[in-house]
Amino acid sequence: MTDPIDIVIVGGGTAGWMTAAALAATVGKDYRVRLVESDQIGTVGVGEATLPQMKDFNDHIGILEAEMMARTQATFKLGIEFRDWGYPGSSYIHPFGEFGRPRGGVDFLQHWVRARQAGEAEPIEAYSYAVQACRHGRFDFPVEDKSEINSTYAYAYHLDAGLYAAYLREFAQARGVERTEGRIVGVDRHAESGLVEAVQLESGEKVSGDWFIDCSGFRSLLLGETLEVPFEDWSEWLPCDRAVAVPSERDDRPAPFTRSTALEAGWQWRIPLQHRTGNGHVFCSRYISDDEATARLLENLDSAALADPRVLRFQAGRRSRSWEGNCIAVGLSSGFLEPLESTSIYLVQVAIMALTRLFPRRRPEPALINEFNRLVDYEYDRVRDFLILHYHLNQRDDGELWRHCREMSVPDSLAEKMELFRRRGFIDRYRFGLFAPPSWISVFLGQGLSPAGHEPLADNTPLEDAIGRMRELQASIDSRVQVMPAHGEFVADYCPATKAALS
Ligand SMILES: Cc1cc2nc3c(=O)[nH]c(=O)nc-3n(C[C@H](O)[C@H](O)[C@H](O)COP(=O)(O)OP(=O)(O)OC[C@H]3O[C@@H](n4cnc5c(N)ncnc54)[C@H](O)[C@@H]3O)c2cc1C
Numbered sequence: 001m002t003d004p005i006d007i008v009i010v011g012g013g014t015a016g017w018m019t020a021a022a023l024a025a026t027v028g029k030d031y032r033v034r035l036v037e038s039d040q041i042g043t044v045g046v047g048e049a050t051l052p053q054m055k056d057f058n059d060h061i062g063i064l065e066a067e068m069m070a071r072t073q074a075t076f077k078l079g080i081e082f083r084d085w086g087y088p089g090s091s092y093i094h095p096f097g098e099f100g101r102p103r104g105g106v107d108f109l110q111h112w113v114r115a116r117q118a119g120e121a122e123p124i125e126a127y128s129y130a131v132q133a134c135r136h137g138r139f140d141f142p143v144e145d146k147s148e149i150n151s152t153y154a155y156a157y158h159l160d161a162g163l164y165a166a167y168l169r170e171f172a173q174a175r176g177v178e179r180t181e182g183r184i185v186g187v188d189r190h191a192e193s194g195l196v197e198a199v200q201l202e203s204g205e206k207v208s209g210d211w212f213i214d215c216s217g218f219r220s221l222l223l224g225e226t227l228e229v230p231f232e233d234w235s236e237w238l239p240c241d242r243a244v245a246v247p248s249e250r251d252d253r254p255a256p257f258t259r260s261t262a263l264e265a266g267w268q269w270r271i272p273l274q275h276r277t278g279n280g281h282v283f284c285s286r287y288i289s290d291d292e293a294t295a296r297l298l299e300n301l302d303s304a305a306l307a308d309p310r311v312l313r314f315q316a317g318r319r320s321r322s323w324e325g326n327c328i329a330v331g332l333s334s335g336f337l338e339p340l341e342s343t344s345i346y347l348v349q350v351a352i353m354a355l356t357r358l359f360p361r362r363r364p365e366p367a368l369i370n371e372f373n374r375l376v377d378y379e380y381d382r383v384r385d386f387l388i389l390h391y392h393l394n395q396r397d398d399g400e401l402w403r404h405c406r407e408m409s410v411p412d413s414l415a416e417k418m419e420l421f422r423r424r425g426f427i428d429r430y431r432f433g434l435f436a437p438p439s440w441i442s443v444f445l446g447q448g449l450s451p452a453g454h455e456p457l458a459d460n461t462p463l464e465d466a467i468g469r470m471r472e473l474q475a476s477i478d479s480r481v482q483v484m485p486a487h488g489e490f491v492a493d494y495c496p497a498t499k500a501a502l503s
Pocket residue numbers: 010011012013014015016036037038039041042043044045046047048049050161182183184185215216217218219221243245280312314330331332333339342343344345346348
Protein backbone atom coordinates (compact mmCIF):
# COMPACT_ATOMS: atom_id res chain seq x y z
CA MET A 1 0.00 0.00 0.00
CA THR A 2 1.36 3.49 -0.91
CA ASP A 3 1.32 6.41 1.51
CA PRO A 4 -1.66 8.74 1.13
CA ILE A 5 -1.15 12.10 -0.59
CA ASP A 6 -1.08 14.80 2.09
CA ILE A 7 -3.05 18.00 1.54
CA VAL A 8 -2.51 20.78 4.06
CA ILE A 9 -5.07 23.59 4.16
CA VAL A 10 -3.70 26.76 5.76
CA GLY A 11 -6.56 28.75 7.30
CA GLY A 12 -10.02 27.98 8.65
CA GLY A 13 -12.24 30.80 7.43
CA THR A 14 -15.05 30.24 4.94
CA ALA A 15 -12.52 29.38 2.22
CA GLY A 16 -10.58 26.91 4.35
CA TRP A 17 -13.59 25.00 5.61
CA MET A 18 -15.37 25.03 2.22
CA THR A 19 -12.22 23.52 0.71
CA ALA A 20 -11.90 20.97 3.51
CA ALA A 21 -15.56 19.95 3.25
CA ALA A 22 -15.41 19.61 -0.54
CA LEU A 23 -12.20 17.58 -0.48
CA ALA A 24 -13.52 15.38 2.30
CA ALA A 25 -16.67 14.68 0.31
CA THR A 26 -15.07 14.18 -3.10
CA VAL A 27 -11.45 12.96 -3.09
CA GLY A 28 -10.85 9.33 -2.33
CA LYS A 29 -8.93 7.50 0.36
CA ASP A 30 -5.65 8.20 -1.47
CA TYR A 31 -5.68 11.70 0.00
CA ARG A 32 -5.33 12.81 3.63
CA VAL A 33 -6.57 16.31 4.46
CA ARG A 34 -5.34 18.39 7.38
CA LEU A 35 -6.34 21.98 8.19
CA VAL A 36 -4.28 24.38 10.29
CA GLU A 37 -5.93 27.47 11.75
CA SER A 38 -5.29 29.93 14.51
CA ASP A 39 -8.04 31.10 16.87
CA GLN A 40 -5.64 33.87 17.93
CA ILE A 41 -5.73 35.35 14.43
CA GLY A 42 -9.38 34.68 13.71
CA THR A 43 -11.25 35.06 10.42
CA VAL A 44 -12.49 38.03 8.43
CA GLY A 45 -15.97 37.12 9.75
CA VAL A 46 -18.08 38.81 7.07
CA GLY A 47 -19.49 37.34 3.85
CA GLU A 48 -23.17 36.89 4.37
CA ALA A 49 -24.68 37.27 0.92
CA THR A 50 -24.23 34.56 -1.69
CA LEU A 51 -25.13 33.61 -5.26
CA PRO A 52 -27.36 30.75 -6.44
CA GLN A 53 -24.31 28.64 -7.29
CA MET A 54 -23.82 28.08 -3.57
CA LYS A 55 -26.78 25.72 -3.63
CA ASP A 56 -25.00 23.67 -6.33
CA PHE A 57 -21.90 23.54 -4.14
CA ASN A 58 -23.85 22.40 -1.08
CA ASP A 59 -25.83 19.84 -3.10
CA HIS A 60 -22.64 18.56 -4.72
CA ILE A 61 -20.98 17.75 -1.41
CA GLY A 62 -24.15 16.41 0.20
CA ILE A 63 -25.27 19.22 2.53
CA LEU A 64 -28.97 19.23 3.41
CA GLU A 65 -30.44 22.64 2.67
CA ALA A 66 -32.99 22.93 5.50
CA GLU A 67 -30.45 21.79 8.07
CA MET A 68 -27.80 24.17 6.75
CA MET A 69 -30.26 27.06 6.79
CA ALA A 70 -31.35 26.34 10.36
CA ARG A 71 -27.73 26.04 11.54
CA THR A 72 -26.56 29.23 9.81
CA GLN A 73 -29.67 31.37 10.52
CA ALA A 74 -30.06 31.73 6.77
CA THR A 75 -32.77 33.36 4.70
CA PHE A 76 -33.45 33.13 0.97
CA LYS A 77 -32.18 35.63 -1.56
CA LEU A 78 -33.69 36.29 -5.00
CA GLY A 79 -31.45 39.18 -6.03
CA ILE A 80 -29.95 42.51 -5.03
CA GLU A 81 -31.70 45.86 -4.90
CA PHE A 82 -29.56 48.82 -5.98
CA ARG A 83 -30.90 51.99 -4.44
CA ASP A 84 -29.70 55.42 -5.52
CA TRP A 85 -27.00 53.88 -7.73
CA GLY A 86 -28.05 55.33 -11.09
CA TYR A 87 -29.07 58.62 -9.45
CA PRO A 88 -30.47 59.55 -6.01
CA GLY A 89 -34.04 58.22 -5.74
CA SER A 90 -33.57 55.40 -8.29
CA SER A 91 -34.03 51.71 -7.54
CA TYR A 92 -33.58 48.57 -9.58
CA ILE A 93 -33.20 44.90 -8.75
CA HIS A 94 -30.62 42.54 -10.19
CA PRO A 95 -32.62 39.31 -10.04
CA PHE A 96 -31.43 35.71 -10.09
CA GLY A 97 -33.82 35.07 -12.92
CA GLU A 98 -34.94 35.86 -16.43
CA PHE A 99 -36.66 38.89 -17.87
CA GLY A 100 -39.62 37.56 -19.88
CA ARG A 101 -39.29 34.67 -22.27
CA PRO A 102 -37.78 34.41 -25.76
CA ARG A 103 -40.23 34.48 -28.68
CA GLY A 104 -39.67 33.48 -32.31
CA GLY A 105 -36.06 32.57 -31.47
CA VAL A 106 -35.41 36.13 -30.31
CA ASP A 107 -34.53 37.16 -26.76
CA PHE A 108 -37.20 38.94 -24.75
CA LEU A 109 -35.02 42.03 -24.41
CA GLN A 110 -35.21 42.64 -28.16
CA HIS A 111 -39.03 42.61 -28.17
CA TRP A 112 -39.06 44.80 -25.09
CA VAL A 113 -36.73 47.40 -26.62
CA ARG A 114 -38.95 47.58 -29.69
CA ALA A 115 -42.16 47.85 -27.66
CA ARG A 116 -40.61 50.37 -25.26
CA GLN A 117 -39.53 52.58 -28.14
CA ALA A 118 -43.14 52.43 -29.36
CA GLY A 119 -44.24 53.57 -25.86
CA GLU A 120 -46.02 50.25 -25.23
CA ALA A 121 -43.93 48.51 -22.58
CA GLU A 122 -43.57 48.82 -18.81
CA PRO A 123 -40.13 49.10 -17.18
CA ILE A 124 -38.38 45.77 -17.66
CA GLU A 125 -38.77 44.67 -14.04
CA ALA A 126 -42.50 44.16 -14.63
CA TYR A 127 -41.57 41.09 -16.70
CA SER A 128 -39.33 39.40 -14.15
CA TYR A 129 -40.89 36.91 -11.77
CA ALA A 130 -37.95 37.16 -9.35
CA VAL A 131 -38.05 40.97 -9.24
CA GLN A 132 -41.78 40.98 -8.57
CA ALA A 133 -41.37 38.41 -5.79
CA CYS A 134 -38.71 40.70 -4.26
CA ARG A 135 -40.90 43.78 -4.57
CA HIS A 136 -43.71 41.92 -2.73
CA GLY A 137 -41.44 40.35 -0.07
CA ARG A 138 -42.39 36.81 -1.10
CA PHE A 139 -40.62 33.52 -1.62
CA ASP A 140 -41.26 30.04 -2.92
CA PHE A 141 -39.11 27.43 -4.63
CA PRO A 142 -39.01 27.59 -8.43
CA VAL A 143 -41.04 24.83 -10.14
CA GLU A 144 -39.33 22.32 -12.43
CA ASP A 145 -41.74 22.59 -15.39
CA LYS A 146 -39.81 24.93 -17.71
CA SER A 147 -42.99 26.05 -19.48
CA GLU A 148 -44.17 27.79 -16.26
CA ILE A 149 -43.18 31.39 -15.54
CA ASN A 150 -42.36 30.47 -11.95
CA SER A 151 -39.56 28.22 -13.20
CA THR A 152 -37.58 31.21 -14.49
CA TYR A 153 -35.53 32.02 -11.41
CA ALA A 154 -33.00 30.62 -8.96
CA TYR A 155 -32.23 31.55 -5.38
CA ALA A 156 -29.28 31.99 -3.06
CA TYR A 157 -28.90 32.51 0.70
CA HIS A 158 -28.10 35.15 3.23
CA LEU A 159 -26.25 33.38 6.01
CA ASP A 160 -24.09 33.93 9.07
CA ALA A 161 -20.55 33.40 7.73
CA GLY A 162 -19.15 32.34 11.12
CA LEU A 163 -21.88 29.76 11.60
CA TYR A 164 -21.44 28.48 8.04
CA ALA A 165 -17.70 27.93 8.61
CA ALA A 166 -18.47 26.15 11.92
CA TYR A 167 -21.08 23.98 10.22
CA LEU A 168 -18.65 23.02 7.45
CA ARG A 169 -15.97 22.30 10.02
CA GLU A 170 -18.23 19.75 11.70
CA PHE A 171 -19.12 18.29 8.29
CA ALA A 172 -15.46 18.01 7.24
CA GLN A 173 -14.19 16.63 10.55
CA ALA A 174 -16.91 13.98 10.52
CA ARG A 175 -15.51 12.89 7.15
CA GLY A 176 -11.93 12.56 8.31
CA VAL A 177 -10.38 16.03 8.02
CA GLU A 178 -7.88 16.57 10.81
CA ARG A 179 -7.78 20.01 12.42
CA THR A 180 -4.68 21.52 14.00
CA GLU A 181 -4.88 24.64 16.10
CA GLY A 182 -1.75 26.78 15.90
CA ARG A 183 -0.15 29.90 14.52
CA ILE A 184 2.13 29.41 11.54
CA VAL A 185 5.43 31.22 12.08
CA GLY A 186 7.54 29.84 9.23
CA VAL A 187 7.47 27.96 5.95
CA ASP A 188 10.01 25.36 4.77
CA ARG A 189 10.77 25.13 1.05
CA HIS A 190 12.77 22.62 -0.95
CA ALA A 191 16.22 24.10 -1.67
CA GLU A 192 16.12 23.37 -5.41
CA SER A 193 12.51 23.12 -6.54
CA GLY A 194 11.23 25.87 -4.22
CA LEU A 195 8.17 23.73 -3.47
CA VAL A 196 6.62 24.18 -0.04
CA GLU A 197 7.53 21.24 2.19
CA ALA A 198 6.10 22.17 5.58
CA VAL A 199 4.63 24.95 7.70
CA GLN A 200 6.11 25.54 11.14
CA LEU A 201 3.83 26.25 14.07
CA GLU A 202 4.57 28.47 17.04
CA SER A 203 4.56 25.33 19.21
CA GLY A 204 7.56 24.00 17.26
CA GLU A 205 5.50 21.39 15.40
CA LYS A 206 6.02 21.06 11.64
CA VAL A 207 3.11 20.14 9.39
CA SER A 208 4.42 18.71 6.13
CA GLY A 209 2.50 17.86 3.00
CA ASP A 210 2.51 17.20 -0.74
CA TRP A 211 0.06 20.03 -1.47
CA PHE A 212 -0.67 23.25 0.37
CA ILE A 213 -3.92 25.15 -0.05
CA ASP A 214 -3.47 28.74 1.03
CA CYS A 215 -6.70 29.90 2.68
CA SER A 216 -4.91 32.34 4.98
CA GLY A 217 -7.04 35.36 4.02
CA PHE A 218 -5.78 38.80 2.98
CA ARG A 219 -2.31 37.96 4.30
CA SER A 220 -1.77 35.32 1.58
CA LEU A 221 0.82 33.62 3.74
CA LEU A 222 2.04 31.07 1.20
CA LEU A 223 1.22 32.37 -2.28
CA GLY A 224 1.90 36.05 -1.60
CA GLU A 225 4.38 36.22 1.30
CA THR A 226 6.39 33.04 0.72
CA LEU A 227 6.20 32.43 -3.03
CA GLU A 228 5.99 36.15 -3.85
CA VAL A 229 3.40 35.80 -6.57
CA PRO A 230 2.62 39.42 -7.53
CA PHE A 231 -0.69 41.11 -6.75
CA GLU A 232 -2.42 42.89 -9.65
CA ASP A 233 -3.90 46.06 -8.24
CA TRP A 234 -7.29 47.04 -9.72
CA SER A 235 -7.96 50.01 -7.46
CA GLU A 236 -7.77 52.46 -10.38
CA TRP A 237 -11.22 51.08 -11.36
CA LEU A 238 -12.48 49.95 -7.97
CA PRO A 239 -11.16 52.59 -5.56
CA CYS A 240 -13.16 51.56 -2.47
CA ASP A 241 -10.65 50.17 0.00
CA ARG A 242 -12.40 49.89 3.37
CA ALA A 243 -15.60 48.69 4.96
CA VAL A 244 -17.15 49.16 8.35
CA ALA A 245 -19.54 46.39 9.42
CA VAL A 246 -22.06 46.14 12.24
CA PRO A 247 -24.91 43.72 13.01
CA SER A 248 -28.29 45.10 14.08
CA GLU A 249 -31.53 43.66 15.43
CA ARG A 250 -33.49 41.25 13.27
CA ASP A 251 -36.20 42.31 10.90
CA ASP A 252 -39.57 40.60 11.53
CA ARG A 253 -40.30 40.76 7.83
CA PRO A 254 -36.97 39.92 6.18
CA ALA A 255 -36.70 40.92 2.53
CA PRO A 256 -35.79 38.11 0.11
CA PHE A 257 -32.98 40.22 -1.32
CA THR A 258 -29.79 42.05 -0.37
CA ARG A 259 -30.02 45.82 -0.41
CA SER A 260 -27.18 48.00 -1.63
CA THR A 261 -27.64 51.75 -1.21
CA ALA A 262 -25.19 54.17 -2.83
CA LEU A 263 -23.80 56.87 -0.50
CA GLU A 264 -21.54 59.86 -1.18
CA ALA A 265 -18.24 57.98 -0.89
CA GLY A 266 -19.31 54.35 -1.27
CA TRP A 267 -22.35 52.22 -0.55
CA GLN A 268 -24.13 50.44 2.27
CA TRP A 269 -25.26 46.82 2.43
CA ARG A 270 -28.21 45.41 4.33
CA ILE A 271 -28.55 41.64 4.67
CA PRO A 272 -31.50 40.18 6.62
CA LEU A 273 -30.77 36.94 8.49
CA GLN A 274 -33.11 35.03 10.79
CA HIS A 275 -31.49 36.20 14.03
CA ARG A 276 -30.06 39.60 13.03
CA THR A 277 -29.44 41.99 10.16
CA GLY A 278 -25.97 42.38 8.65
CA ASN A 279 -24.96 45.94 7.72
CA GLY A 280 -21.87 47.50 6.30
CA HIS A 281 -20.55 50.59 4.58
CA VAL A 282 -17.99 50.03 1.83
CA PHE A 283 -16.11 53.25 1.20
CA CYS A 284 -13.13 54.93 -0.37
CA SER A 285 -10.72 56.26 2.26
CA ARG A 286 -9.61 59.01 -0.14
CA TYR A 287 -12.99 60.70 0.25
CA ILE A 288 -14.23 59.86 3.77
CA SER A 289 -12.57 59.03 7.10
CA ASP A 290 -13.22 55.85 9.10
CA ASP A 291 -15.07 57.85 11.76
CA GLU A 292 -17.30 59.62 9.26
CA ALA A 293 -18.04 56.37 7.42
CA THR A 294 -18.94 54.68 10.72
CA ALA A 295 -21.21 57.54 11.75
CA ARG A 296 -22.93 57.42 8.36
CA LEU A 297 -23.52 53.68 8.72
CA LEU A 298 -24.94 53.97 12.23
CA GLU A 299 -27.32 56.80 11.34
CA ASN A 300 -28.68 54.72 8.44
CA LEU A 301 -29.46 51.54 10.42
CA ASP A 302 -33.10 50.39 10.45
CA SER A 303 -32.74 48.74 13.87
CA ALA A 304 -30.54 48.96 16.98
CA ALA A 305 -26.86 47.97 16.61
CA LEU A 306 -25.90 44.73 18.38
CA ALA A 307 -22.11 45.20 18.53
CA ASP A 308 -19.37 47.74 18.00
CA PRO A 309 -18.68 48.60 14.37
CA ARG A 310 -15.56 46.96 12.90
CA VAL A 311 -13.40 48.50 10.16
CA LEU A 312 -11.79 46.25 7.54
CA ARG A 313 -9.18 47.29 4.97
CA PHE A 314 -8.71 45.78 1.54
CA GLN A 315 -7.48 46.37 -1.97
CA ALA A 316 -9.22 45.32 -5.18
CA GLY A 317 -7.25 42.91 -7.34
CA ARG A 318 -5.96 39.40 -7.64
CA ARG A 319 -2.71 37.48 -7.60
CA SER A 320 -1.29 37.05 -11.11
CA ARG A 321 -1.46 33.27 -10.54
CA SER A 322 -3.59 31.45 -7.97
CA TRP A 323 -1.68 28.17 -8.32
CA GLU A 324 2.11 28.19 -8.12
CA GLY A 325 4.15 25.00 -7.72
CA ASN A 326 2.44 22.89 -5.05
CA CYS A 327 0.51 25.80 -3.53
CA ILE A 328 -3.02 26.78 -4.50
CA ALA A 329 -4.64 29.93 -3.11
CA VAL A 330 -8.38 29.84 -2.44
CA GLY A 331 -10.37 32.78 -1.08
CA LEU A 332 -8.99 36.13 -0.01
CA SER A 333 -5.40 34.88 -0.35
CA SER A 334 -5.93 34.74 -4.14
CA GLY A 335 -7.68 38.10 -4.52
CA PHE A 336 -10.53 40.35 -3.48
CA LEU A 337 -13.36 42.17 -5.16
CA GLU A 338 -15.71 44.19 -3.01
CA PRO A 339 -18.96 42.48 -1.99
CA LEU A 340 -21.22 44.55 -4.29
CA GLU A 341 -22.41 41.45 -6.18
CA SER A 342 -21.72 38.88 -3.43
CA THR A 343 -19.06 37.18 -5.52
CA SER A 344 -16.27 36.22 -3.10
CA ILE A 345 -17.74 32.97 -1.82
CA TYR A 346 -18.63 32.15 -5.42
CA LEU A 347 -14.96 32.66 -6.39
CA VAL A 348 -13.97 30.32 -3.56
CA GLN A 349 -16.34 27.77 -5.02
CA VAL A 350 -14.95 28.22 -8.56
CA ALA A 351 -11.44 27.52 -7.30
CA ILE A 352 -12.53 24.47 -5.31
CA MET A 353 -14.52 22.95 -8.18
CA ALA A 354 -11.65 23.52 -10.62
CA LEU A 355 -9.23 22.07 -8.11
CA THR A 356 -11.20 18.90 -7.47
CA ARG A 357 -11.30 18.29 -11.23
CA LEU A 358 -7.67 19.13 -11.94
CA PHE A 359 -5.94 17.84 -8.81
CA PRO A 360 -2.77 15.99 -9.86
CA ARG A 361 -1.29 13.21 -7.79
CA ARG A 362 2.08 13.91 -6.20
CA ARG A 363 3.83 16.25 -8.61
CA PRO A 364 2.78 19.61 -10.08
CA GLU A 365 1.72 19.22 -13.73
CA PRO A 366 2.04 22.46 -15.74
CA ALA A 367 -0.92 21.76 -18.06
CA LEU A 368 -3.29 21.31 -15.10
CA ILE A 369 -1.88 24.32 -13.29
CA ASN A 370 -2.23 26.54 -16.35
CA GLU A 371 -5.82 25.47 -16.89
CA PHE A 372 -6.70 26.16 -13.25
CA ASN A 373 -5.14 29.62 -13.43
CA ARG A 374 -6.93 30.36 -16.71
CA LEU A 375 -10.33 29.39 -15.25
CA VAL A 376 -9.85 31.40 -12.07
CA ASP A 377 -8.50 34.47 -13.92
CA TYR A 378 -11.45 34.43 -16.34
CA GLU A 379 -13.91 34.57 -13.51
CA TYR A 380 -12.09 37.30 -11.62
CA ASP A 381 -11.78 39.44 -14.75
CA ARG A 382 -15.46 39.14 -15.60
CA VAL A 383 -16.57 39.94 -12.06
CA ARG A 384 -14.21 42.94 -12.08
CA ASP A 385 -15.82 44.32 -15.26
CA PHE A 386 -19.32 43.79 -13.93
CA LEU A 387 -18.53 45.64 -10.70
CA ILE A 388 -16.87 48.52 -12.55
CA LEU A 389 -20.02 48.92 -14.63
CA HIS A 390 -22.06 49.81 -11.52
CA TYR A 391 -19.68 52.63 -10.66
CA HIS A 392 -18.92 53.87 -14.14
CA LEU A 393 -22.49 54.27 -15.39
CA ASN A 394 -23.72 56.66 -12.75
CA GLN A 395 -25.49 59.99 -12.88
CA ARG A 396 -24.77 61.01 -9.29
CA ASP A 397 -23.25 64.41 -8.62
CA ASP A 398 -22.94 64.26 -4.84
CA GLY A 399 -19.36 63.14 -4.41
CA GLU A 400 -15.88 62.99 -5.89
CA LEU A 401 -15.99 59.16 -5.99
CA TRP A 402 -18.87 59.19 -8.45
CA ARG A 403 -17.33 61.87 -10.64
CA HIS A 404 -14.04 59.97 -10.73
CA CYS A 405 -15.75 56.69 -11.65
CA ARG A 406 -17.91 58.26 -14.33
CA GLU A 407 -14.90 59.86 -16.02
CA MET A 408 -12.34 57.04 -15.63
CA SER A 409 -11.45 54.87 -18.59
CA VAL A 410 -12.62 51.28 -18.20
CA PRO A 411 -10.97 47.99 -19.33
CA ASP A 412 -11.38 47.36 -23.10
CA SER A 413 -13.36 44.19 -22.35
CA LEU A 414 -16.01 46.29 -20.58
CA ALA A 415 -15.96 49.16 -23.09
CA GLU A 416 -16.76 46.65 -25.86
CA LYS A 417 -19.63 45.14 -23.88
CA MET A 418 -21.15 48.55 -23.25
CA GLU A 419 -20.92 49.50 -26.89
CA LEU A 420 -22.65 46.29 -28.05
CA PHE A 421 -25.45 46.84 -25.57
CA ARG A 422 -25.81 50.50 -26.48
CA ARG A 423 -26.15 49.69 -30.20
CA ARG A 424 -28.18 46.47 -30.26
CA GLY A 425 -28.95 45.31 -26.75
CA PHE A 426 -26.46 42.56 -27.56
CA ILE A 427 -24.97 40.56 -24.68
CA ASP A 428 -22.46 37.77 -25.06
CA ARG A 429 -23.77 34.53 -23.54
CA TYR A 430 -20.93 32.77 -21.68
CA ARG A 431 -20.73 29.00 -21.80
CA PHE A 432 -19.87 28.94 -18.13
CA GLY A 433 -19.29 31.34 -15.27
CA LEU A 434 -20.60 34.75 -14.27
CA PHE A 435 -22.59 36.75 -15.31
CA ALA A 436 -25.54 35.65 -17.46
CA PRO A 437 -27.39 38.14 -19.73
CA PRO A 438 -30.20 39.03 -17.24
CA SER A 439 -27.56 40.28 -14.79
CA TRP A 440 -26.02 42.58 -17.40
CA ILE A 441 -29.46 43.71 -18.59
CA SER A 442 -30.55 44.71 -15.10
CA VAL A 443 -27.41 46.76 -14.43
CA PHE A 444 -27.16 48.35 -17.88
CA LEU A 445 -30.79 49.49 -17.80
CA GLY A 446 -30.82 50.19 -14.07
CA GLN A 447 -27.81 52.47 -14.37
CA GLY A 448 -29.37 54.29 -17.30
CA LEU A 449 -27.88 52.76 -20.48
CA SER A 450 -30.60 51.82 -23.01
CA PRO A 451 -30.11 50.17 -26.39
CA ALA A 452 -30.56 52.52 -29.35
CA GLY A 453 -31.71 49.69 -31.62
CA HIS A 454 -32.75 46.06 -31.67
CA GLU A 455 -31.95 42.93 -33.68
CA PRO A 456 -33.64 42.85 -37.11
CA LEU A 457 -34.97 39.35 -36.33
CA ALA A 458 -37.33 40.86 -33.73
CA ASP A 459 -39.20 42.60 -36.57
CA ASN A 460 -40.39 39.18 -37.81
CA THR A 461 -42.90 39.20 -34.93
CA PRO A 462 -45.71 41.72 -35.52
CA LEU A 463 -45.41 44.49 -32.90
CA GLU A 464 -49.02 44.02 -31.69
CA ASP A 465 -48.34 40.31 -31.08
CA ALA A 466 -45.21 41.08 -29.10
CA ILE A 467 -47.05 43.71 -27.03
CA GLY A 468 -50.02 41.39 -26.42
CA ARG A 469 -47.72 38.62 -25.28
CA MET A 470 -45.92 40.97 -22.91
CA ARG A 471 -49.22 42.01 -21.31
CA GLU A 472 -50.20 38.37 -20.78
CA LEU A 473 -46.82 37.66 -19.26
CA GLN A 474 -47.09 40.55 -16.85
CA ALA A 475 -50.60 39.49 -15.78
CA SER A 476 -49.44 35.92 -15.25
CA ILE A 477 -46.49 37.06 -13.09
CA ASP A 478 -48.69 39.41 -11.04
CA SER A 479 -51.36 36.82 -10.32
CA ARG A 480 -48.86 34.15 -9.28
CA VAL A 481 -46.73 36.41 -7.11
CA GLN A 482 -49.83 37.47 -5.16
CA VAL A 483 -50.32 33.92 -3.89
CA MET A 484 -46.69 33.23 -2.94
CA PRO A 485 -45.96 32.91 0.80
CA ALA A 486 -44.38 35.82 2.65
CA HIS A 487 -40.64 35.23 2.77
CA GLY A 488 -40.30 35.32 6.59
CA GLU A 489 -43.11 32.79 7.07
CA PHE A 490 -41.66 30.53 4.42
CA VAL A 491 -38.27 30.50 6.14
CA ALA A 492 -39.78 29.82 9.56
CA ASP A 493 -41.74 26.84 8.17
CA TYR A 494 -38.74 25.52 6.30
CA CYS A 495 -36.29 25.71 9.21
CA PRO A 496 -38.21 24.21 12.12
CA ALA A 497 -35.22 24.29 14.47
CA THR A 498 -35.01 28.04 14.11
CA LYS A 499 -38.74 28.45 14.45
CA ALA A 500 -38.65 26.57 17.75
CA ALA A 501 -35.69 28.63 19.00
CA LEU A 502 -37.43 31.90 18.19
CA SER A 503 -40.82 31.03 19.71
C1 LIG B 1 -16.29 43.87 4.08
C2 LIG B 1 -16.43 42.54 3.44
C3 LIG B 1 -17.70 42.05 3.12
C4 LIG B 1 -17.85 40.82 2.49
N1 LIG B 1 -19.08 40.37 2.13
C5 LIG B 1 -19.19 39.25 1.39
C6 LIG B 1 -20.44 38.79 0.93
O1 LIG B 1 -21.48 39.38 1.22
N2 LIG B 1 -20.48 37.69 0.17
C7 LIG B 1 -19.34 36.99 -0.16
O2 LIG B 1 -19.43 36.01 -0.91
N3 LIG B 1 -18.16 37.36 0.32
C8 LIG B 1 -18.05 38.47 1.07
N4 LIG B 1 -16.83 38.85 1.54
C9 LIG B 1 -15.67 37.98 1.33
C10 LIG B 1 -15.70 36.83 2.32
O3 LIG B 1 -15.73 37.31 3.63
C11 LIG B 1 -14.48 35.95 2.12
O4 LIG B 1 -14.34 35.63 0.78
C12 LIG B 1 -14.62 34.67 2.87
O5 LIG B 1 -14.93 34.91 4.20
C13 LIG B 1 -13.37 33.86 2.78
O6 LIG B 1 -12.37 34.40 3.58
P1 LIG B 1 -11.07 33.52 3.78
O7 LIG B 1 -11.46 32.22 4.35
O8 LIG B 1 -10.31 33.53 2.50
O9 LIG B 1 -10.21 34.37 4.82
P2 LIG B 1 -10.36 34.56 6.41
O10 LIG B 1 -11.76 34.51 6.86
O11 LIG B 1 -9.57 35.78 6.75
O12 LIG B 1 -9.64 33.29 7.03
C14 LIG B 1 -8.23 33.22 7.11
C15 LIG B 1 -7.83 32.04 7.97
O13 LIG B 1 -6.42 31.90 7.94
C16 LIG B 1 -5.95 31.74 9.26
N5 LIG B 1 -4.58 32.25 9.35
C17 LIG B 1 -4.07 33.40 8.84
N6 LIG B 1 -2.77 33.52 9.17
C18 LIG B 1 -2.46 32.42 9.89
C19 LIG B 1 -1.28 31.96 10.52
N7 LIG B 1 -0.14 32.66 10.51
N8 LIG B 1 -1.31 30.78 11.18
C20 LIG B 1 -2.46 30.04 11.23
N9 LIG B 1 -3.60 30.42 10.65
C21 LIG B 1 -3.61 31.60 10.00
C22 LIG B 1 -6.92 32.53 10.12
O14 LIG B 1 -6.88 32.11 11.46
C23 LIG B 1 -8.24 32.17 9.43
O15 LIG B 1 -8.68 30.93 9.92
C24 LIG B 1 -16.68 40.05 2.20
C25 LIG B 1 -15.41 40.52 2.58
C26 LIG B 1 -15.28 41.76 3.18
C27 LIG B 1 -13.91 42.24 3.57
